[in-house]
Amino acid sequence: xxxxxxxxxxxxxxxxxxxxxxxxxxxxxxxxxxxxxxxxxxxxxxxxxxxxxxxxxxxxxxxxxxxxxxxxxxxxxxxxxxxxxxxxxxxxxxxxxxxxxxxxxxxxxxxxxxxxxxxxxxxxxxxxxxxxxxxxxxxxxxxxxxxxxxxxxxxxxxxxxxxxxxxxxxxxxxxxxxxxxxxxxxxxxxxxxxxxxxxxxxxxxx
Amino acid sequence: xxxxxxxxxxxxxxxxxxxxxxxxxxxxxxxxxxxxxxxxxxxxxxxxxxxxxxxxxxxxxxxxxxxxxxxxxxxxxxxxxxxxxxxxxxxxxxxxxxxxxxxxxxxxxxxxxxxxxxxxxxxxxxxxxxxxxxxxxxxxxxxxxxxxxxxxxxxxxxxxxxxxxxxxxxxxxxxxxxxxxxxxxxxxxxxxxxxxxxxxxxxxx
Numbered sequence: 001x002x003x004x005x006x007x008x009x010x011x012x013x014x015x016x017x018x019x020x021x022x023x024x025x026x027x028x029x030x031x032x033x034x035x036x037x038x039x040x041x042x043x044x045x046x047x048x049x050x051x052x053x054x055x056x057x058x059x060x061x062x063x064x065x066x067x068x069x070x071x072x073x074x075x076x077x078x079x080x081x082x083x084x085x086x087x088x089x090x091x092x093x094x095x096x097x098x099x100x101x102x103x104x105x106x107x108x109x110x111x112x113x114x115x116x117x118x119x120x121x122x123x124x125x126x127x128x129x130x131x132x133x134x135x136x137x138x139x140x141x142x143x144x145x146x147x148x149x150x151x152x153x154x155x156x157x158x159x160x161x162x163x164x165x166x167x168x169x170x171x172x173x174x175x176x177x178x179x180x181x182x183x184x185x186x187x188x189x190x191x192x193x194x195x196x197x198x199x200x201x202x203x204x205x206x
Numbered sequence: 207x208x209x210x211x212x213x214x215x216x217x218x219x220x221x222x223x224x225x226x227x228x229x230x231x232x233x234x235x236x237x238x239x240x241x242x243x244x245x246x247x248x249x250x251x252x253x254x255x256x257x258x259x260x261x262x263x264x265x266x267x268x269x270x271x272x273x274x275x276x277x278x279x280x281x282x283x284x285x286x287x288x289x290x291x292x293x294x295x296x297x298x299x300x301x302x303x304x305x306x307x308x309x310x311x312x313x314x315x316x317x318x319x320x321x322x323x324x325x326x327x328x329x330x331x332x333x334x335x336x337x338x339x340x341x342x343x344x345x346x347x348x349x350x351x352x353x354x355x356x357x358x359x360x361x362x363x364x365x366x367x368x369x370x371x372x373x374x375x376x377x378x379x380x381x382x383x384x385x386x387x388x389x390x391x392x393x394x395x396x397x398x399x400x401x402x403x404x405x406x407x408x409x410x411x
Contacts, residue, residue: 154403168381192367
């Protein structure tokens with residue numbers, strides 16, 4: 001049997017199609033997205049796309065899963081515990097922002113789709129992004145609570161609001177890295193985050 | 207189809223009619239995108255006939271442009287006030303809090319205007335996006351000027367990257383507005399208290 005491309009193991013083929021989908025979405029957005037366009041990008045016929053994913057909706061959902069999985073994998077496990085013990089909150093914030101921005105730099109496709117959702121992003125996918133964002137904010141809020149406890153909470157500071165602000169700034173820094181990677185190297189941003197964090201007097205509680 | 211036949215729509219002065227049509231267009235665009243701006247839809251939401259729509263605006267494009275201009279003017283008016291070219295006698299702390307408060311009040315008063323500004327809806331013409339980008343850059347430049355003025359008043363602030371700081375402040379302001387848009391019941395003063403608490407922890411000189 002002759003085929004245009006060499007036969008690949010099913011999971012390799014699947015991965016190849018998901019990568020192609022993320023590339024097309026990052027580049028052209030969702031409008032005009034068809035199985036045909038994705039197949040072309042992946043260098044295959046439409047047949048394997050239908051065989052593996054059934055329809056465009058299912059393929060897009062799988063690509064969104066893939067993007068989320070990659071994004072999650074970039075978050076170090078150490079940050080996923082509720083209590084970071086005796087670590088210094090300012091060190092944690094500086095290190096976390098550097099890790100995040102390096103992840104963005106290393107995998108711009110994944111992060112572009114998440115941080116700069118294209119015009120025409122289907123409602124279900126938008127809702128997923130919003131849900132993910134809420135989860136990230138909850139997670140950051142736990143860290144903020146821990147951090148405020150360590151430094152002595154300023155009167156009136158709301159951990160949820162601070163968490164939203166940290167996430168919003170992080171997202172914007174990520175967008176800056178995506179748009180102008182040479183202008184915003186990780187060192188420049190990490191240095192600025194360090195400088196800002198250093199402004200906050202971090203008196204530890206007795 | 208004489209306009210007089212529509213009992214529910216008494217004659218309106220043209221200025222008032224235009225305002226009504228702009229309001230409807232704004233809501234449709236924010237809630238459903240530019241594709242929802244259809245003459246029949248607008249006419250029925252206004253309780254009038256299509257010819258009356260076209261008497262106020264010669265085309266749907268003209269109506270959309272007029273709406274975008276009005277909203278842009280509203281946003282610009284607020285931003286000119288809350289991001290002044292010159293801080294005057296205010297301290298950086300007070301200016302920042304006053305600016306955030308001003309933009310939050312504006313967003314609470316006209317949520318649709320600010321939703322449009324923050325999230326250009328589906329189908330926003332490329333030329334409009336370009337204008338938005340240019341205005342955003344101008345706002346960023348003005349913010350940066352204020353950051354350059356404010357940072358030296360902060361113990362340890364001189365060395366801070368002012369270009370990055372300006373971006374950070376805009377991101378913070380936008381997120382403040384987003385909180386109010388997400389939940390109109392948000393207590394503005396309570397929201398500002400977190401920022402205030404952090405600002406008061408800094409060593410101002």
